[in-house]
Amino acid sequence: MHKRDSNQNIYKFPDSGLQEDRFNRLNQRLNSIHTGFDIVNDKNPKFVKHLNEIESRISDINNELNAKYQTEIRHIDHLRGLIINDTDGYDDFTNERTPNTNSNNFNALMASSISQAESRLNQILENEILNRKNLECRLIDIINDRIDHLQSEITRRDTEREELDACVKRFVDFDIPRLSDAIRNEIDKCQSSESELLKKIEVEFTRLHEMIEDEIKARQQSIDALLDLMENLVQQITLDARNDRSDRQASEDVLMKLLEETLTRIQAATQSLYKEDNSLDNSSINSKYFTNCMNASQNNSSLFNVPMQDNINTISNISTSPSSLPSNIMNSVNLSHSLSSNKNSSYSLPLSYSKQLSINLSDQNNANNLSYPHCNSCNPANMT
Structure with a gap:
């Protein structure tokens, strides 16, 4: 081994x-x-x-x-x-130990x-x-x-x-x-679409800018025309107001002259009528009555507040229509009307005047039956 x-x-x-x-x-x-x-x-x-x-x-x-x-x-x-x-x-x-033993063993x-x-x-x-x-x-x-x-x-x-x-x-x-x-194709398409869109936006912006400018011009022209029209209208109104003022002033002057002449004639007529038909007592009463009527007519301003054309028509028709006179003027002529009017006649004065007089004649020869509802001082019964 x-x-x-x-x-x-x-x-x-x-x-x-x-x-x-x-x-x-x-x-x-x-x-x-x-x-x-x-x-x-x-x-x-x-x-x-x-x-x-x-x-x-x-x-x-x-x-x-x-x-x-x-x-x-x-x-x-x-x-x-x-x-x-x-x-x-x-x-x-x-x-x-074994020196003497057999060497073979x-x-x-x-x-x-x-x-x-x-x-x-x-x-x-x-x-x-x-x-x-x-x-x-x-x-x-x-x-x-x-x-x-x-x-x-x-x-x-x-x-x-x-x-x-x-x-x-x-x-x-x-x-x-x-x-x-x-x-790359998509980029080209996007660029082309963006360019077209920019062109359209530019054209539309130009068109809108032109429209805005035209609108501004038209508005400015309309404003200028309106201002011119207003200036002309104001001038026309001012001129008409001045003309109306001058015409009204002239009409008032004419009316005052006519009123003074009419009052003078009425006073002369009433004085002549009282001298012919009444006695000395009645003439004294009528003079007091006429004085009260004149004071009432001076204190009343409704005559001058009446439109100018109505005053002119009233004064022009005094001689033909005594019923168109105001109530304060009719107080001075009621006696002459009572002597010349028919029996049971009445006068209705306009409502635009401040004083109204209702004259009721019950008897042609009775002058004491006159009615003065708005002026107690003008009543002959209260003058004694």
Whole structure:
């Protein structure tokens, strides 16, 4: 099983070269994987960090395995040294205790003990080698699983990257130019529509500005015409008012003259009538009566508040229509009318004058039956 070197007292394992070959193959596979990783990293730098982590883990595992292997080797060397020391001590002990024994028996005993120790040592070494092989197999399986998973992940990522590259290429080659053309056409349409809209707005603004200017001009002209018309109207009204004032003044002057003449004639007529028909007592009563009538006519302003044309018509018709006289004038002529009128006749004076006189003649020769409802001082019965 094992061969002992008498010079160095070191046991050599016959399968150490096989272990080195396996480690070399594993290193070659790892190097090939690293080479593939380098190629993948050159193509896709996104997995550099992940691959570095995996590489660090693999290197840690390798270092751990090497450390365990070195530890086991040292332990085995230590056990081998102990065995050698034990054998040497046993040989010395046996030589001291049994110096007279047969050398052949001693050699046979030593050979059997050495063979038993070697068998135990070989059993221990085989168990360690089996454990190491199992550990290496598990480690290789784990590494292979990780490598397969990593390769599948890299393949999937490469496929996704290729699909993404194809999609990006399709976007760059077809979609982006088409979208740029559509955007350019839309921009041209927007610019043309904006220019047309600006032109329409400018035309409409110009038209509205012209309309506003025309409206302002028309309004200014209408205002000027209205002001001219108002000025002309004011001037015409002022002129008419002045003419009416002058005409009214002249009419009032004429009316006053006619009134004075009429009163003078009436006074003369009444005086002549009283002198012819009444006695001296009646003449004194009539003079008092006439004086009261004149005072009443001077205190009354309703005659001059009558419209000018009515006053002129009244004075012009005094000689023909005594009933058109005011009540204060009729008081002075009631006696002459009572002497010349018929029996049971009455005069109705206009309502626009302030004083009215109702003359009721019941008897042609009875002058004491006259009625003076508005002037008690003009009643002949109250003059005594």
